[in-house]
Amino acid sequence: MQYHNITKDDMLNGDGLRVVLWVAGCGHACPGCHNPITWDAEGGLLFDQAAKAELFTELG
Template sequence: MRYHDITKDDMLNGDGLRVVLWISGCTHACEQCQNPITWDINDGLVFDEKAKTELFDILERDYISGITLSGGDPLHPQNREEVGKLIEEIKEKFPNKTIWCYTGFLYEEIEDLDFMPLIDVLVDGRFVIGLLDHQLHWRGSSNQRVIDVKETKALNKIVLHNS
């Protein structure tokens, strides 16, 4: 897995103050994407032990609410195995931190991934420039959903995250 950046103290990509891991790789190629530099799966830095240590050091801070995985698309098929392991390790080491994940895939396309129940909030769907709405919270276009994954799994129907 490769990544482009680790953003500390982010308030724009989920509830509270967060750390954001910007993962390389996306095949959706959404028109006017905010991060086209992250599309190439082979671009960016290797996510190695040094990067993981940096990420975990930030997550240890009391004032950090959790982590947001973005990109690119963290759920690009070539990223899924490593992203799944990272999510499992984060949940084990930081059980009180929330995990948010942005993806261009629809929830229904990825709901059966083994690590999906460990994600707290999933922002799904491709960005569609024709549906751009600057008033939306945590998403760019009105087709995207901010899904409470745990409630969705429990009730077996899509439950949107409220905040």
Template sequence: MRYHNITKDDMLNGEGLRAVLWVSGCDHGCKGCHNSITWDPSGGIPFDAAAEKELFEAIDHDYISGVTLSGGDPLFMGNRQEMTALTKNIKERFPNKNIWLYTGYRWEEINTLPIMEYVDVLVDGRFVEDLKSAKLHWRGSSNQRIINVQKSLKNGSLYLYHAE
């Protein structure tokens, strides 16, 4: 897996102050994507032990609510195995932090993936430029949903996330 950046104090990509991992690789090709530089799976730099240490140090502060995984697409086929291992590791090391994941895939396509066991909130669906609005919170276009993953998995139906 490769990545482009680790943001250490983000307030736009999920609730609270967050660390964000921007991974490489996306095959959705959404028109108007704000981060098309991350589409190339061979772009960026390798996510190695030093990068993981940097991410964990960014998460390991009382004022950080959690981590957001974005990109590119964390669920790009070439990222799935490593992202699952990473989210499992984050949950084990930081059980009180939440994990948000942004993907162009729809919940119905990915809800059975093993990674979902570790994700708290999922923002799903491709970005649609014609549905873009600056008034939307935590998503780029109105077709995208903010999903409470654990409640959805537990109850077997989709539950949207509501900030507390």
């Protein structure tokens, strides 16, 4: 799996403070998309053990 970013203190994508994993590979191609860079499933970074550890550390 590929991902683009891990946002550790997001308050824009729902109620409260949250951690967001921005994954790669969206096939919807919505007009006006704010993140068209995420459409390519091969883009971004490999979701490896280091990324998994970072994500789970932030989730507590």
